[in-house]
Amino acid sequence: MAFEGLADRLQETMKKLTGKGKVSEQDVKEMTREVRLALLEADVNFKVVKDFVKRVKERAIGQEVMESLTPGQQVIKVVKEELTDLMGGEQSKIAVSDRSPTVIMMVGLQGAGKTTTTGKLANLLRKKHNRKPLLVAADIYRPAAINQLETIGRQLDIPVFAMGTDANPVDIANQAIAKAKEDHHDYVIIDTAGRLHVDENLMDELQQIKTNVKPDEVFLVVDAMTGQDAVNVAESFDEQLDISGVVLTKLDGDTRGGAALSIKAVTNKPIKFAGMGEKLDELEQFHPERMASRILGMGDVLSLIEKAQENVDEKKMKDLESKMRSASFTFDDFLDQMAQVKNMGPLEDLLGMIPGANKMKGLKNVQLDEKQLVHVEAIIQSMTKKERQDPNLMNASRKKRIAKGSGRPVSEVNRLLKQFDEMKKMMKQMTNSQSGKKGKKGKGLNFPFM
Amino acid sequence: MSFFKKLKDKFTTTEKEHEVSDKYKAGLSKTRDSFSSKINNLVARYRSVDEDFFEDLEEILIQADVGVMTVMDLVEELKTEVKRQNIKDSADLKEVISEKLVEIYAGDDDTSENVNIQDDDLSVILFVGVNGVGKTTTIGKMAYQLKQQGKKVVLVAGDTFRAGAIEQLEVWGERVGVDVIKQAAGSDPAAVIYDGVKAAKSRGADVLLCDTAGRLQNKVNLMNELSKVKRVIEREIPGAPHEVLLVLDATTGQNALSQAKTFSASTNVTGIVLTKLDGTAKGGIVLAIRKELKIPVKYVGLGEQMNDLEKFDANAFVYGLFADMIEQE
Numbered sequence: 047m048a049f050e051g052l053a054d055r056l057q058e059t060m061k062k063l064t065g066k067g068k069v070s071e072q073d074v075k076e077m078t079r080e081v082r083l084a085l086l087e088a089d090v091n092f093k094v095v096k097d098f099v100k101r102v103k104e105r106a107i108g109q110e111v112m113e114s115l116t117p118g119q120q121v122i123k124v125v126k127e128e129l130t131d132l133m134g135g136e137q138s139k140i141a142v143s144d145r146s147p148t149v150i151m152m153v154g155l156q157g158a159g160k161t162t163t164t165g166k167l168a169n170l171l172r173k174k175h176n177r178k179p180l181l182v183a184a185d186i187y188r189p190a191a192i193n194q195l196e197t198i199g200r201q202l203d204i205p206v207f208a209m210g211t212d213a214n215p216v217d218i219a220n221q222a223i224a225k226a227k228e229d230h231h232d233y234v235i236i237d238t239a240g241r242l243h244v245d246e247n248l249m250d251e252l253q254q255i256k257t258n259v260k261p262d263e264v265f266l267v268v269d270a271m272t273g274q275d276a277v278n279v280a281e282s283f284d285e286q287l288d289i290s291g292v293v294l295t296k297l298d299g300d301t302r303g304g305a306a307l308s309i310k311a312v313t314n315k316p317i318k319f320a321g322m323g324e325k326l327d328e329l330e331q332f333h334p335e336r337m338a339s340r341i342l343g344m345g346d347v348l349s350l351i352e353k354a355q356e357n358v359d360e361k362k363m364k365d366l367e368s369k370m371r372s373a374s375f376t377f378d379d380f381l382d383q384m385a386q387v388k389n390m391g392p393l394e395d396l397l398g399m400i401p402g403a404n405k406m407k408g409l410k411n412v413q414l415d416e417k418q419l420v421h422v423e424a425i426i427q428s429m430t431k432k433e434r435q436d437p438n439l440m441n442a443s444r445k446k447r448i449a450k451g452s453g454r455p456v457s458e459v460n461r462l463l464k465q466f467d468e469m470k471k472m473m474k475q476m477t478n479s480q481s482g483k484k485g486k487k488g489k490g491l492n493f494p495f496m
Numbered sequence: 497m498s499f500f501k502k503l504k505d506k507f508t509t510t511e512k513e514h515e516v517s518d519k520y521k522a523g524l525s526k527t528r529d530s531f532s533s534k535i536n537n538l539v540a541r542y543r544s545v546d547e548d549f550f551e552d553l554e555e556i557l558i559q560a561d562v563g564v565m566t567v568m569d570l571v572e573e574l575k576t577e578v579k580r581q582n583i584k585d586s587a588d589l590k591e592v593i594s595e596k597l598v599e600i601y602a603g604d605d606d607t608s609e610n611v612n613i614q615d616d617d618l619s620v621i622l623f624v625g626v627n628g629v630g631k632t633t634t635i636g637k638m639a640y641q642l643k644q645q646g647k648k649v650v651l652v653a654g655d656t657f658r659a660g661a662i663e664q665l666e667v668w669g670e671r672v673g674v675d676v677i678k679q680a681a682g683s684d685p686a687a688v689i690y691d692g693v694k695a696a697k698s699r700g701a702d703v704l705l706c707d708t709a710g711r712l713q714n715k716v717n718l719m720n721e722l723s724k725v726k727r728v729i730e731r732e733i734p735g736a737p738h739e740v741l742l743v744l745d746a747t748t749g750q751n752a753l754s755q756a757k758t759f760s761a762s763t764n765v766t767g768i769v770l771t772k773l774d775g776t777a778k779g780g781i782v783l784a785i786r787k788e789l790k791i792p793v794k795y796v797g798l799g800e801q802m803n804d805l806e807k808f809d810a811n812a813f814v815y816g817l818f819a820d821m822i823e824q825e
Contacts, residue, residue: 157627161659190664201659242772269628269747273749274561275747279775301749
């Protein structure tokens with residue numbers, strides 16, 4: 047995909063800026079050009095990008111570069127902070143009205159996913175908040191829209207209020223609320239027809255519904271794949287209906303979802319939920335942090351750095367380095383190393399945080415199995431101290447004993463021994479090539495697993 | 497002849513020849529008259545060709561969702577030209593911009609925008625796309641058009657997944673007055689499509705329009721399912737499906753390129769239907785798709801009514817792209 051190219055370029059630029067001290071204007075200029083591209087490629091509206099880049103420039107120039115970061119990384123850190131700021135804090139609360147029922151209105155363009163989201167939201171309200179929602183089929187225009195909501199209602203076993211396609215949506219909404227009161231529903235979710243924000247008649251209709259039912263929440267449902275037009279859509283809906291929040295749908299796709307940023311920037315309304323799949327329980331709280339990383343299109347470099355700093359014992363790292371150099375790396379060291387990696391959190395998360403890791407050969411489709419780590423641990427722990435120090439001792443009967451002790455097949459023991467051997471060789475090569483560069487040590491952090 | 501004149505000329509001749517639809521006209525009327533003067537203005541605003549000038553040009557194109565990479569490439573090419581010809585005055589750059597823009601918008605003129613419908617035999621058209629782009633609606637509209645042309649049309653409800661999808665197609669079938677082949681919700685789509693092909697054959701239909709469930713292109717299993725559907729059609733009728741139309745929402749941004757790539761890989765897409773063009777979105781990403789993947793746009797959706805489906809008119813489309821953004825200047 048094109049955006050990987052951009053993320054890579056961002057990385058390249060970042061690598062170039064390896065000086066220390068303060069972030070210079072030149073650093074910022076080079077970085078912001080790439081950031082701008084990354085954001086545009088993610089479909090963030092160009093005006094929003096312009097403002098954003100300006101703010102980043104102002105903030106980043108002259109900043110002290112943190113110990114462990116390069117100026118490039120420092121700029122990215124500012125970018126990410128600004129992005130997260132802009133996206134707002136955690137906000138996935140749903141209003142509760144003083145007088146029951148609480149009324150939620152779902153609005154948006156055609157095909158954004160309003161009806162599905164309506165079902166998901168009802169499901170969430172019932173499951174997580176122990177509420178008793180009523181769904182209202184107010185989309186009288188699209189063929190079988192009512193039918194769709196009714197089917198969803200049946201699947202969830204949540205009642206749906208419908209009056210067919212001949213009724214007026216305003217009447218439907220009014221009567222639905224009366225019905226909800228009668229049946230003691232504490233939430234009413236009105237599914238309205240999809241419409242263009244420039245369709246005056248239909249936007250009028252929404253305003254009428256709103257005036258009549260006085261909803262506690264008006265949720266704008268937006269397709270995460272929306273491009274530059276997201277600002278126009280969000281602005282119009284917000285102007286005419288004063289929306290209270292946004293639900294971003296189809297985020298389980300591979301879009302970068304820059305629309306989220308555009309919408310937040312022009313409406314300043316919180317994005318409350320994210321649609322993560324076609325199943326009716328796949329509605330999640332929206333995480334601004336994650337979204338910021340996703341939009342930027344690079345793995346979460348900074349979280350990785352932060353995690354590495356928190357969890358890796360510097361002294362042990364130095365020991366390890368010298369051991370790697372002298373190739374006296376043993377199974378004990380290996381165990382140590384594994385424990386440190388594990389401290390940093392789930393392996394898959396870690397991999398996801400390394401930019402470019404998803405396209406590294408071989409890594410692409412690797413399903414990292416935490417269990418395998420446990421197995422490796424068991425095998426090593428079944429070795430004697432001597433064996434751990436000197437793998438050359440291994441013979442068939444020792445291997446058999448280790449296999450028995452760890453409960454793993456001999457073939458797995460063999461595999462580990464072979465891998466360990468290869469690893470040692472690789473380390474030797476790596477350290478050799480490093481010292482070959484006129485004694486210049488590798489820049490940045492040494493990750494125990496890389 | 498300058499680009500603006502070329503484009504304008506091309507547009508006006510098109511108008512005479514094909515009678516560009518009222519909807520296109522309505523969308524463009526505000527700007528058509530002053531089109532060339534405005535693009536002149538754009539260039540005139542910048543006396544010299546500098547970074548700011550290119551940045552503005554980039555933004556203008558990006559705003560229409562023309563792929564970022566496409567825009568960057570274009571600007572790079574322009575920059576090279578500027579250096580090569582030592583252009584300093586923006587007015588002199590006009591001609592160069594013209595040429596490059598024409599290149600993007602004209603694309604390869606040989607790519608057919610006509611839909612491949614057999615005169616004497618059953619034609620099968622498969623509709624694919626992500627969720628909520630308007631596949632079913634497009635099928636309804638196309639069925640109406642084909643019926644108007646005197647074709648016997650059969651629809652097959654291959655979206656067995658989404659709630660209400662079969663019913664939605666049935667409503668369209670009733671409206672237009674064509675048969676809809678279906679099975680119960682949740683059945684195997686390939687089996688339903690197989691039924692559809694059999695029924696279309698035995699009923700002597702001219703065209704079979706196959707609906708499929710919307711799916712995000714990164715769901716591997718669902719994409720495999722789609723390949724299977726296509727294979728079933730291929731097996732039943734040699735040379736079919738005669739068209740695989742990717743339905744694309746005009747409001748979609750850069751992701752449309754990924755959609756086009758992935759759907760092409762699994763179903764060999766032959767054309768695009770660009771829907772929801774009656775809003776404010778420009779659908780400029782189809783330029784990138786055309787440039788990179790050579791897939792032509794064949795139809796555009798301009799509303800929710802039966803007759804709101806138009807043949808794609810490249811000139812009118814590009815005119816719309818540029819006219820609007822120039823108005824903003």
